[in-house]
Amino acid sequence: MDKRTSLSEAVAEHIRDGQLVAIEGFGHLVPVAAAHEIIRQGFRDLTLARMTGDVMIDQLLAAGCLKGVIGSFVGNSSAGSLHELRRRVENSDPVPLDLEEYSHGGMVCRYLAGASKLPFYPINSYRGSDLVALNGKIRSVKDPYGGEEIHVVPALNPDVTIIHAQRADRAGNIQAWGILGVQAEAAFAARRVIVTVEEIVDDGVIRSDPNRTIVPSHVVDAVVHCPRGAHPHSVQGYYDRDDGFSRRWSELARDPRRLRDWLQENIHGTRDHAEYIARLGPDYWDRLQVEAAFSVPVNYGGRK
Template sequence: MAADKTTSMREAIATHVHDGMTVALEGFSHLIPFAAAHEIIRQERRDLTLCRMTPDIVSDQLVAAGCVSKLVASFFASGSAGSLHELRRRIERHDPERLEVEEYSHYGMVCRYQAGAAGLPFFPLRSYAGSDLPKVNPNIRLVEDPFGEGSVYVVPPLNPDVTIIQAQRADRAGNAQIWGISGIQQEAVYAARRAIVVVEEIVDDQVIRSDPSRTLIPSHAVDAVVHCPRGAHPSYAQGYYDRDCGFYRRWTAISKDAQQLQTWLKEWVHDLHDHTEYLEKLGEEYWNDLRVEPRYSDPVNYGSRR
């Protein structure tokens, strides 16, 4: 019988995330592991290298909380809602201190995770031709093509100490299923030394087996499974709740004022025991505008021998 890897968010972070680690929090547009990030803040982790393809609000919060000393990322923006002003203060003015940044393109980050997952020494790509990024990032290198004339850019592998992702559901062994935009979660998990999967619901293994193609993260790659409904808020979980666009718009004003940002972190993270209290503070009526109606895909016939 497969081992039960379910645990609490507090225990998962305490066990697998330590000061000085390289931590990847992935999820593209939806399934962003905000609740996990808030627990990292509560446990006051320090000197982390944060890896994220799109350093959005969750990155702004972790940096403002003093958890992150280096950011490895691409596409610095709060979705379509505005700037990340804590990052801007740290990068543009070193206020209150400098944040070290290692910047790639989106595809450059994808290639780094792919190289890390496959155990490759580097990954080639052509998308840096004409870009200024190689001038500011010495890890983006131009090498001769060993199979032909000319040259090609390469990036090094990315192997986080721990990757944290959010998924829709998993069984207790850690077989996690994702639908909708999948992003780079699978590669980021395989590239990491450890992996925490946070899910909207825990289901029986028969549910997972009934639709195996949705299992992007198999149990052998997972170290901990955390049941945390609505753990991706204010991002969304396809089929469970919608993106909180209002919060994304409000974040610009919150983050623009450094003191207001610290006040927000105290009220919504530090002063709360866990994500359950966060949800209670929001209140059930808050979710009325974020509810989604059922929209099922057509069933698939996998067939079975008689």
Template sequence: MTKLMTMKDAVARFVRDADLVVMEGFTHLIPFAAGHEIIRQRRRDLTLARLTPDLIYDQLIAAGCVRKMIFSWAGNPGVGPLHAFRRAVEQGRPHPLEIEEYTHFGMVLRFMAGASDLPFLPTRNYPGTDLTRVNPAFKKVRSPYSDEELWCVPALRPDVTIVHAQRADTDGNTQIWGLYGVQKEAAFASRRVIVSVEEVVEPSVIRSDPNRTLIPGVIVSAVVHEPFGAHPSFVQGAYDRDNDFYVKWDAISRDEATFKTYLDDWVYGLDDRAAYTGKMGARRGELQADRQMCAPVNYGF
């Protein structure tokens, strides 16, 4: 049975109030279209987790969707802070925001533990840091092999993970190339998985190049065909990062009234991602990626 559906239907079925939601992508392949649909459907009391929360989490916070954030770094990469995030933490606007902070590697270990169905994973990552003082989730364990004490982090098991990718088939077998984050680990740790893609292809295309398959269809709940679904981030082989947008975001997010206007114009005022890309006008064409094809490989034996 096909798992193909619209983003509206995928979010309605698989993202619920008070869920722990992960929207992964490390600069590359950030699922902005899914975030906008969550805002449009006015989900509330979400816990968001991600290694590097950036603009889409800022937008979800400003829209009143978020109760808590679990993360390792937050900001507008190369530009400055996330102003809605700061207002929520420092001033409680539009709602107070609870935060739980780790290092990048600590978050990776949390996803790895969840994906492996383990309660925790140990690390040497934390001696000398204040994170263990301010975050009670860190615990110490004694190694049964070396008799040394190690810090450990608990498994992270999201209710739903949302990933954007270059292509998938209708069964959810999903292929990614270019810069990886922890999409695979987050997906395997999650109860439900939504995959949005630039292109839906036949299973024969997936089988012809199996090493690109990062997420198998057996763990995928929904597949959404969503071209330009990661803008303003980039998709290797499809479109470039919209650096101008990231720079402009600083001014948009500093002022609450300007922020509200952005949400009204670009999220609430649009039915779906197709309307968003239509509103982009010529900018969409300006961001189209050049063709740099890799050499073919021989899978024969």
């Protein structure tokens, strides 16, 4: 089945107000373009699940899309704080935010439980942690094999999971490399899956390197060709992280009015991600280019 579609069509078809939406990618392969499309289409009352919250959280909050965040880290890469999020959490300005906090390990376990169709997942690292007192969803159960009680976290089953990757075929077999996070677990845990990719390649390319497939087509509902869809984050082998953007954001987001003006100009004021990227200019990407570093070929040869 051909699952190729545009980003606007994928978001409009699969996302609804009030849903739990996971947007995952760790360090790189972050589906920022999809978050921008959610803003363009004006969705409301979403709960965002994301292990490593970043600039997109400030943007989604300022746009009025989110009522809650489930995660384990928030920050603007190495450039500072997320000031819109801080205003919500510290001062309920302009409204409070429902923030449900876990460790990285806790979020991984929640996705694992969801992907495995289990009600909860055990985790050993919460002994002595203040998170247990702060988060009532972290509970403990008796070890049926006679050991000590162990903490557990509930399954996380997003209504929609969105991830970004290097490439896919038309059917939605998704291939990625470099640092990976919980993209596969978040996809298998979700009811619907949207994937944006740098390239859509011929079926034979995917078949020639099957072990690089992190999410198979039967899990994916929509695959979107979205070059530079992770900016300002990096994509291994395609472009580097835009640290300059992150530093500028750290200053811009201190002022709520400047932040909303940025949203109006760059997201609401653009038709799609391609126009957003075009506004940066053709020379913008020169400093984000990466050198080629090819892996050694793998022989998948089989029986004659």
